[in-house]
Amino acid sequence: MESNGRVEHRIGESRFVYQDDPRCEVVYRQTGKVVDFVRTYVPNDLRGKGIAQALAHEALLWAKENHLEVVATCSFVGRYIDQHQEFQNLRRSSGSRD
Numbered sequence: 001m002e003s004n005g006r007v008e009h010r011i012g013e014s015r016f017v018y019q020d021d022p023r024c025e026v027v028y029r030q031t032g033k034v035v036d037f038v039r040t041y042v043p044n045d046l047r048g049k050g051i052a053q054a055l056a057h058e059a060l061l062w063a064k065e066n067h068l069e070v071v072a073t074c075s076f077v078g079r080y081i082d083q084h085q086e087f088q089n090l091r092r093s094s095g096s097r098d
Contacts, residue, residue, distance in 0.1 A: 007058040026055040038070040056080040
């Protein structure tokens with residue numbers, strides 16, 4: 001497991017979780033050098049506190065540090081990429097192959 005602040009990367013589970021409540025998560029699938037962020041979840045009672053943003057940020061930092069191409073099946077992660085220029089170059093181009 002890797003930990004960065006309040007977000008923990010559970011590599012064996014292919015997800016990033018919020019340490020104070022591990023129900024909060026970003027789930028991914030990795031194939032070679034391509035990672036697909038497939039789900040972001042934060043329970044209703046914890047929404048609006050920046051938890052999903054922290055999870056997405058740490059997940060994308062990990063992808064960047066590991067030179068991975070990103071597919072964002074999860075619309076939240078896709079919007080986060082769109083709103084943060086430092087991650088926009090991680091998106092997998094349509095002509096890329098695994």
